[in-house]
Amino acid sequence: MDLVFVSRLQFALTIAFHYIFPPLTIGISVVMVYLEVQHLRTGDMLFKTAAKFWTRIFALNFALGVATGIVMEFQFGTNWAGYSRFVGDVFGSALAAEGIFAFFLESGFLALLVFGWDRVSARMHVFATSMVCLGSIFSSIWIVVANSWQQTPAGHHIVQMVRDGQPLSIDGEPVLRAEIVDFWALVFNPSAVHRLIHVWIGAFLCGSFFVMSISAWYLLKRQHEQFAKKSFSGALIFATLASLAAVVSGHFQANNVYQYQPAKLAAFEGHYETGPGDMSLFGIPDNDAGRIRFNIAIPGGLSFLVHESFDEPVAGLDRFRREDRPPVVITFASYHIMIGLGMAFVGLTLLASFLHWRGNLYQQRWLMWLFVFAVFGPLVANQVGWVSAEVGRQPWIVHPPVEWTDNGDLVVGPEGVVVYDENLGLRTSNAVSPSVSASQVLASLIGFSAIYLFLLVAWLFVLDRKIRHGPEPLDRAPEVEVIDKGLLRAVTGRVDHDITSSYPPAEE
């Protein structure tokens, strides 16, 4: 069994499961801020009930995000020691900044957000919600910066390690690592901003489709209709804008990928031979034949995407040695699924917005059913988007630079293929932990699979119960703002918040 393969599989599994939650929490936190601000502005209790309902869902998702997130931080060291030694100086600072700036902010104010409804003023509560939202956005910044640096490294230099004042060599080989030269160049490395915007859009799509899914279900069941319509229409605006923005942002990213990781773009598009490129809409890449089978393509589409001209040549996979090419089938398929889903979001949200404008959106039961299940769209799109970005980066874990001639051709070696400078990047195969055996990783992989499967089932079960339970009915919510809890209690004699009435008696 291959240590590199099982290590990659474990990373893929754990990051994929973790990445269900951050986009949902980022997206939902924006919705909560909106609802609470609306409540403060209008005094309409419906907004507060809605905010409380989404907070409960948020807290559940957040807990799973935290529990599965710590795995990610530890795994760089446990499974990727070679990588950690190479990039720690650069990558570690982004990760530490994430802890200090983002996680403390999120986790601190989360307490007020979830448990503080009756303990702090409404204004303070909105502030806490905004800080949680900000914290979750901050954390996405640092981790995406770190990831982008692996794709398009900048602001660093590669030097031989120094130990006790002497350059370090082991077995005659110099030990190299990346060190920061310019912190801001590192933060704003060439793909960071594009990727970050795309990640945010993905999170907004997740959050808004999630809200629409639950709202649509209530509308179909004729429950909490007022609440559901308010949530749905707010989320729909958000989703429509995000869907359109995703297309634009995707276009910019494709250009960036071509410039810095041309092998990845060629794999995205199944572009085997250098020359004018078509944009494949559907097909199955055949590596042996070097072409796409069952291809349905827009002629010249790829050239247009890259050069904004239909017949300019685009560098293909033939410019790279076989061992320097990413796995084409996975990259191609995941990329195309993402694009297809992105187009479907545009169509679906525009149709729904049109019907909403016409005033008969909520009568379209088929469309509401479609929205109930449409939440899987953004969840899957987020996953496959990352799969294409990460598998497309292979065989590198830190991608070395490529060079271009003045007339837009790749600089190639005497054999007509790109000769990467091995010292300026790091191969995934050199990044694993030498002290860990494949069987140890297999055991932990099986363990994680079992735990995560169990968590997934428990999460869906609890989520389903929360959705069935629904928001608190309006008449149960207090009709005046709580100014002084004690006073209010004395005046109205409400015992709602008392454990004796809200919860079953003690069991023993």
Add this chain to the structure above:
Amino acid sequence: MDWATLAVVWFLLEGALLMGYAILDGFDLGVGILHPFVPRTDQERRIAINAIGPVWDGNEVWLVTFGGALFAAFPEAYATVFSGFYTAFMLLLAALIARAVSMEFRSKVEGRGWRRFWDWLFFGGSAVATLLFGVAVGNAMIGIPLDVAGNFTGTLFDQLKPYPVLVGLMTVALFAMHGGLYLYLKTEGDFQERLRDWLWRSWGIFLVFYMLTTMYTLALVPRATSNFERWPWAALFVVAGVLAVANIPRCLHWGQPFQAFASSGTVIATLVMLFGLALYPNLVTASNDPANSVTIFSAASSPKTLTIMLIIALIGMPFVLAYTSIIYWVFRGKVQLDEHSY
């Protein structure tokens, strides 16, 4: 600042993060360890969980930041430790996941079996995580076999020697006592009365392990005290630790629970300081060949990175202390369950 000074500063900051984590999440883990023993009814279990409900997540961030800062400031040590203790870290992750989700899931369904299940997972996660932290500290004290590149060359059984296991058990007793004292501050009535007996019990158990560990360390781990020759004043930590341990029963007797809690926090703080002192200047000691040890100077990042990180820490930490104070202030006093509680 020059490179060596920066490395020492980051060693101290890592120590501060570890200390913050051990004191703060220490009581969360302790509440988990006491979970099957002290609370008797569902309501009491809810009180126990809600005592740490608003704060445990923030407390765990100290560990996350400790790990992130270790990665950034001492990448060689991070890589060596995390890959060297692979199986232990995987168990630790499973335990921390169990601890985190059990609190969240438990409260969501009222079935008796459901709650029992998550209660046990909450206990198991907390106890196993604590034990592993202690075992890791014990191993760091005696060292592990490393090759010249800093990679661990032993087997899992090299990490389960009697000394690390003893330190692990002491940590479980220490956190149980610490968590009990915290819970004592957050509860009232009959529950609090019962907790009293457990405080005495956990203090007694801790005392036994504390003395055993101290004797073992003095007798068989020469590194532990070698730095005392250089800095004789470090012996004050030992004295402070012993006094703090002795102060706990005095406070319990005279009804000063907050002072008792502060004392158990001090015990943890002194133990972390002694641990740091025993390590210095190593981060990971090679038990086979001292030349292979990972020291703070051989493992450190470039001076540029250490400086940037220092700036990040100086900007960030005041904020962190501010939020932490706000949260503890808002949720001060005895636990009150309401519709938003776990």
